[in-house]
Amino acid sequence: MWIKSGLLPLLASYIVALVLMVMPMPAFMEPWRPDWLSLVIIYWVMALPHRVGMGSVLVLGLVADILMGSVFGIYATALLIMAYPAIRHFQRIRNYSFTQQAIVIAMLVLIKRVIVYELEHVLNDAVFQLAYLYPVISSTVAWPWVYLILRKYRRHYLVR
Template identity: 75%
Template sequence: MWIKAGLFPLLLSYVLAMVLMVMPLPAFLEPWRPDWLSLVIIYWLLAIPHRVGFGTVLILGLLADILMGSVFGIYAIALLLIAYPTVRHYQRIRNYSLTQQALIVGLLVLVKRAVVYELEHVLNDAVFLLPYLYPVISSAIIWPWIYLVMRKYRRRHLIR
């Protein structure tokens, strides 16, 4: 039942994104780690907004809070804030070129990172360092490949 409905492959992509969030990287690459969960959520919101909605984003955000050990709700709020414009303008964004989409994805990841930083700063006195914004650049750069791989994955597993 799950495989036919495409639910299992969808859940598998979320799990993979969360694994990539915490997977160890060499020290010089760590600051450049793309925001994998945001990229996967943005892709699914653009591709199948009728199946992936705010409830899914909220649950994934709460799971990310647990996974990252942050204050409960920070990632959930930030992901919901980037999900709204994505869902609101998904038809327009889907028609943009991959370069234009990459710029929009970079902007969305920047908003998410800014919200997470502000909440962490208010709640935990986090200090801002420039490398905190490196994932914005790496996420925008990697978006065209993520988009193409995820589209092939969606078509192969008949996720509609």
């Protein structure tokens, strides 16, 4: 039942994104870790706007808060604000070329990173470092591959 409805493949992609978010990496690559959860959320919002909405994003954001050990609600708030333009303009973004989509992804991930930083700064006195914005670049570069992999995955498991 879960596979036929497409719920299991959808949940599996979220779990993979959450694992990639906390998976250990070499120290020199850690600042360049793409924002996997944001990329997966944006893909599913564009591909299945009738199934993936603000409720899904909120739940994933709260799970991300728990995994990252941040104040409860920081990632949820940032992901909701980041996902809203993608949900609102999914038809337009879907028709963009990979280059145009990558620019939109860069802007959305930048918005998310800035919101997380601002909330962390206000609540925990976080100090800004330029390396905090490196995931914007790596997420932009990773977007075409994430898009193609998830599209093939969605078609293979007939997620609709």
